[in-house]
Amino acid sequence: MNSIGRIPDATVARLPLYLRGLDVFPVGGAATVSSEELAALAGVNAAKVRKDLSYLGTYGTRGVGYDADFLRFEISRALGVANTWPIVVCGMGNLGRALANHSGFAERGFPVVAAIDTDPDKIGVEIDGIAVYGPSALASVVAKHDVAVGIIATPPEAAQGTADRLVDAGITSIMSFAPIVLTVPDDVDLRAVDLATELQILGFHLHRSRLVGGADVSGDRERDLLVGEGPV
Amino acid sequence: MNSIGRIPDATVARLPLYLRGLDVFPVGGAATVSSEELAALAGVNAAKVRKDLSYLGTYGTRGVGYDADFLRFEISRALGVANTWPIVVCGMGNLGRALANHSGFAERGFPVVAAIDTDPDKIGVEIDGIAVYGPSALASVVAKHDVAVGIIATPPEAAQGTADRLVDAGITSIMSFAPIVLTVPDDVDLRAVDLATELQILGFHLHRSRLVGGADVSGDRERDLLVGEGPV
DNA sequence: ACGAACTTGTGCACCCATTCACAAGGTAAA
């Protein structure tokens, strides 16, 4: 199955992990990597790696493995990371500031080009090199910088309003850190990350294991990644 | 069903959402909530709510719904949130500081009681009310505050060492924000959250949807900016 | 007391993802 078969959601969620794993091979190094090695680098098992990659095409060589550079190129192409998707961060509180500064975003093709906040003391200034605008400037900021993704890091009570404004400005990809359910049109892609929820899941297992006196009752815990809900 | 049947992982991951949804009902308000309402509050569908709750027990009343207070109590009990699980944050960079300050953690029973960093300028001082210690103090900090969860917000190259030290100190629940695969013993519960990975998943859909408009499926339109820059 | 209108709890069918197991294809050395 070549170029354009449907790629399962679970596979899409793992592609970035493979790409990340390939970072250990220098670009242009002509290295080959087996599904077993890549599995270790990405924290999954080898069968999954092979099946996932088979959805993209037949890029490996039997008896040898995958060419690291070529694989990197193909996964990048599938993910569209050759593109750069500018981000606007909404809400410059603790979390917003940390996200706006997060070097890992720009490195992966998601530069933070602007921030939005309602605090008059922040509007018009630069925080850590990021220009902060008021909510009313959102549409023009989006147009000017060709913003593709909005991050919501506002207090929960402002989150829905912020989402509405992002949608009005034409944004179709939103990542929210607000601990509430947001309503957006069907054509908007929303991923919600609730850090407290993640901790509570950890807490559940903690609770269980301490109850029993040590052994992890819930079968064996393992690998996780997570998060978010995918719409279309 | 009954009290302690195995609760599916997918259900455990949603219980915190239900709990969060129940926040709209004042404590002691004697309100009842239907699966439909709770579904809307949690962002899932009603059938899932009913099935999930049935794993905890039969807490609803047919024709009526669920008693909000009772349901809150039972979900809390299942999750073990009646307990308080102290947290130590490792790495007080941008993200670490934001997490250490995040009010949502303490509200949900996960107070940040200490922080660890290697920077001599930070060790021994308080940052936003959180005492910062050096790595060597980890074991004593864990013992003294009865720390149950460790958060890794260090640079990627320090993450594995930090994980090892947390494990040595007796921590069995770890949440990592470092973009690498961490190796921990089987009895340690590890949740990895990679924010850049999340964005790349959004990027995949963006890429796909924008391709449909443009006539080129060959993927030539993209700038061939490189692809895998920074090493680990 | 009775029927209409609700809402839960759950059996069941379906779907997606994971994992196994192996044939197909490739390398290397004698």
Next chain:
DNA sequence: TTTACCTTGTGAATGGGTGCACAAGTTCGT
């Protein structure tokens, strides 16, 4: 060339999760 040994790619089995559809149980109005 032949043999021994790798590793991919993929049918097929397995397992978990989702959602439908409906019987069972409750409330309310008449």
